Amino acid sequence: MTVPDQRAPGVKFEDLALPLFDQLYNFARWLAQDTSEAEDLVQETYVKALRGFSGFQAGTNFRAWMFRILRNSFLTSRSGLKATVSLEEDETGAVASSAPTPETMLIDLADRDAVREALTELPAAAREILLLCEVEEMSYEEIAQVLAIPIGTVMSRLHRARKALRLWLLDKIKGGPHGV
């Protein structure tokens, strides 16, 4: 999906923002883990974004800007505050090697329900970065803008999140009652 990065003269806020509605809601719902909270978040995001649109810098990524407003709204919300610790945790460190082991090859990656469950169970930091990267197909640069972290941190956090997801799925195969 292409979102205009530059604000052409006369481009209206709603023309840029409304096409993002479905993506923003999906992201909000994953963050908040609650329907009504997600709805509040999306509304709040649009109100804040509309108010701040005049200050929106042409040339910056509009989609990343909207997601950032949404995420910040979540962080200042009640349930967001609980998640803040894990989200804002400093995660620096080299990208570790993660060659697939014979075990990880057993993971049924097509099991959508299991992956969905894993996403729900993972720490918020892992969940949000996986959603931005895989669902929203954002570049590292965009993710860095949304999360307000350096690109290096995006890479390490992404690596960690994927590893955590694989481990979760592996645990499920090994010991979970719903194991394959």
Added chain:
Amino acid sequence: MACEAWRNKLDAYADGELAAAETAELGAHLRQCASCAADVLERVQLKRSIAAAGNHYAASAQLREKVGRSMGVAPQRDRLRWWNLVAAPAALVLIILFAANFYADREKARQERVYSELADLHVATLASVNPVDVLSTDRHTVKPWFEGKIPFTFNLPELAGTDFTLVGGRVAYLEQAPGAQLIYRSRKHQISVFIFQDRGGSAARRDSGPASALSFSMESWSKNGLRYFVVGDVGRDDLAALSKFLRDAV
């Protein structure tokens, strides 16, 4: 370059974040290294799987509308619905009012037209050289005369000993329907009694007490499926008296 050197770049490769030169180089390596290729395949599968599982929640239509409204953008559908809620009943009420008004106006106009038509018939009859086609004071002569000329029959009262005298009768037409016109005399005045089939429902054929049209007195009622109109330049009391005789006729 050895596999170990590439390991750390496999994620970036799968994410499409490697520079073009590196992408090409790694691509060449993958074609020769089954292990790395399998690794990349697994990563790509995981990415797809997360994308499919993560794109899971859809907002309600209400939220979409709410947000749209807050942007000052009313969805087409929403606007329609709003109009439907308000405009449709309003339009319906207007149509009903208009129709009722139109109907009432039309019926009133029709009644006036019928009355003035009857008054015209009455006057034309009086002005005619041969006001009646059957000239007889005997109701038993006049009534049979209409047989075969009009599609119904009627009873006339015995008026001997009253102020009213039967002069005669003729066929009259009202709204393209044939009926009987009877002429009565009361002292110097002549009175027309029109009898038509009552087609019902119409205000023109609604009962009316003594009424005046063009300074003629008029009275109308329905009995046994027949609509009676009594028109004359007599006083209302006389008109009412004759009407009573006609009503009571058996």
